[in-house]
Amino acid sequence: MALGKxxxxxxxxxxxxxxxxxxxxxLLVVQNALYGVRRFxxxxxxxxxxKAVLSDRLTRLTEGGxxxxxxxxxxxxxxxxLLTDAGVELWPVIYSLSxxxxxxxxxxxxxxxxxxxxGSGLLPxxxxxxxxxxxxxxxxxxxxxxxxxxDPVSRAMNRPRRLLEPVVPE
Amino acid sequence: MALGKxxxxxxxxxxxxxxxxxxxxxLLVVQNALYGVRRFxxxxxxxxxxKAVLSDRLTRLTEGGxxxxxxxxxxxxxxxxLLTDAGVELWPVIYSLSxxxxxxxxxxxxxxxxxxxxGSGLLPxxxxxxxxxxxxxxxxxxxxxxxxxxDPVSRAMNRPRRLLEPVVPE
DNA sequence: AGTGTTGGTTCAATGAACGAACCGGGGTAG
DNA sequence: CTACCCCGGTTCGTTCATTGAACCAACACT
Numbered sequence: 001m002a003l004g005k006x007x008x009x010x011x012x013x014x015x016x017x018x019x020x021x022x023x024x025x026x027l028l029v030v031q032n033a034l035y036g037v038r039r040f041x042x043x044x045x046x047x048x049x050x051k052a053v054l055s056d057r058l059t060r061l062t063e064g065g066x067x068x069x070x071x072x073x074x075x076x077x078x079x080x081x082l083l084t085d086a087g088v089e090l091w092p093v094i095y096s097l098s099x100x101x102x103x104x105x106x107x108x109x110x111x112x113x114x115x116x117x118x119g120s121g122l123l124p125x126x127x128x129x130x131x132x133x134x135x136x137x138x139x140x141x142x143x144x145x146x147x148x149x150x151d152p153v154s155r156a157m158n159r160p161r162r163l164l165e166p167v168v169p170e
Numbered sequence: 171m172a173l174g175k176x177x178x179x180x181x182x183x184x185x186x187x188x189x190x191x192x193x194x195x196x197l198l199v200v201q202n203a204l205y206g207v208r209r210f211x212x213x214x215x216x217x218x219x220x221k222a223v224l225s226d227r228l229t230r231l232t233e234g235g236x237x238x239x240x241x242x243x244x245x246x247x248x249x250x251x252l253l254t255d256a257g258v259e260l261w262p263v264i265y266s267l268s269x270x271x272x273x274x275x276x277x278x279x280x281x282x283x284x285x286x287x288x289g290s291g292l293l294p295x296x297x298x299x300x301x302x303x304x305x306x307x308x309x310x311x312x313x314x315x316x317x318x319x320x321d322p323v324s325r326a327m328n329r330p331r332r333l334l335e336p337v338v339p340e
Numbered sequence: 341a342g343t344g345t346t347g348g349t350t351c352a353a354t355g356a357a358c359g360a361a362c363c364g365g366g367g368t369a370g
Numbered sequence: 371c372t373a374c375c376c377c378g379g380t381t382c383g384t385t386c387a388t389t390g391a392a393c394c395a396a397c398a399c400t
Contacts (some may be wrong), residue, residue: 008196009257010198010217010218010317011280011281011317011318011324012198012268012279012280013269013271013272013275013277013280014198014201014264015198015268016270016271016275016276016277017267017268017270017275018197018198018267019317020271020275022192022194022197024192025241027184027188028177028180028184028188029186029191031182032277034340048179048180064275065274066274072179074305086270086273086274089201089270089273090181090270092266092294092295093263093266093267093270094236096180096182096266097184097188097191098183098184098187098262098264099183099186100187100256100259100260100263101184101186101187101190102183103256103259104256104259105183105186105187105190106186106234107183107186109182109183110181110182111182111323123293124262125262125296125297126295127179127295146181148181149181149183153257160333
């Protein structure tokens with residue numbers, strides 16, 4: 001999307017959002033960050049994405065305030081990408097688009113979501129039918145009927161767990 | 171996105187949704203359809219989009235069940251693109267992403283939305299704080315503080331009106 | 341000294357987007 | 371009847387983005 005060839009001339013907030021989030025792979029990166037993926041190589045394994053593109057997307061999301069890059073050990077220097085508060089707020093957007101896609105395009109979901117406190121499935125808005133609004137940290141993901149990837153990161157992700165809980169592949 | 175170079179290998183609903191909706195311009199086309207734009211030339215004027223790209227997006231959205239092409243007069247033959255039920259169901263996704271963008275990126279919105287029945291502003295989920303869920307046809311849009319485009323289609327859209335109400339430029 | 345892991349960058353080839361030109365069916369004004 | 375305009379596109383050469391393979395540097399392990 002880059003400079004010059006952007007959605008400028010558009011007057012709406014949506015176009016500014018898509019400027020940051022609308023490029024290929026970007027929303028899938030955010031989705032995986034919500035699922036607990038934090039490290040460059042884990043994103044790469046899960047997504048099968050060219051490294052150059054992943055590098056670009058992580059940089060742009062960091063500059064855009066969706067992710068935050070943190071060095072989590074000094075030697076050897078290793079980094080992780082964490083969602084900011086703004087990034088976590090994308091959960092309802094991503095969840096509602098997933099639900100729409102499942103309903104209107106089809107396919108079986110590999111993962112399901114429920115409110116950890118009460119066990120209810122979530123509404124398309126990501127709210128709980130019993131309890132109302134649900135913080136992403138209160139959402140539990142667990143395996144659904146759909147096909148699953150078999151790489152180590154995906155396998156670690158298929159154990160029941162909370163959103164945002166870091167993925168530890170092994 | 172096309173054939174071969176898609177998100178295949180991804181296991182989630184989101185990737186299938188982005189296959190259809192994730193290309194450049196696509197969500198802006200849907201947004202404008204929700205705002206009442208129906209005709210090829212009106213999309214083109216509002217969006218400043220190359221005709222070839224617009225043609226491709228309208229075709230793909232039609233094939234994907236988001237839009238429906240209808241001839242609305244026999245002579246000269248003229249066509250319009252209407253949202254299907256599935257297309258209308260994208261309203262919460264588009265609205266919540268717009269709200270996120272406004273909150274986290276900034277800029278003044280050119281249009282605001284309220285529940286026509288009770289006058290309340292909408293929650294980010296597109297629900298009404300008073301009445302709960304709101305059908306898109308019950309949403310009224312009206313001019314906000316932000317900048318507005320001056321083309322005839324945008325000017326017609328800046329009058330207060332319901333979502334989905336056809337735009338008639340003049 | 342050699343091998344492996346992490347987190348990248350570089351580069352040539354391919355594919356998508358852009359914008360200008362063109363086109364055809366059907367008005368409509370002179 | 372001729373000329374011109376509108377709508378809804380298609381075609382095409384140029385520019386831009388994505389891809390996948392190769393390379394690289396820092397450090398750890400054996």
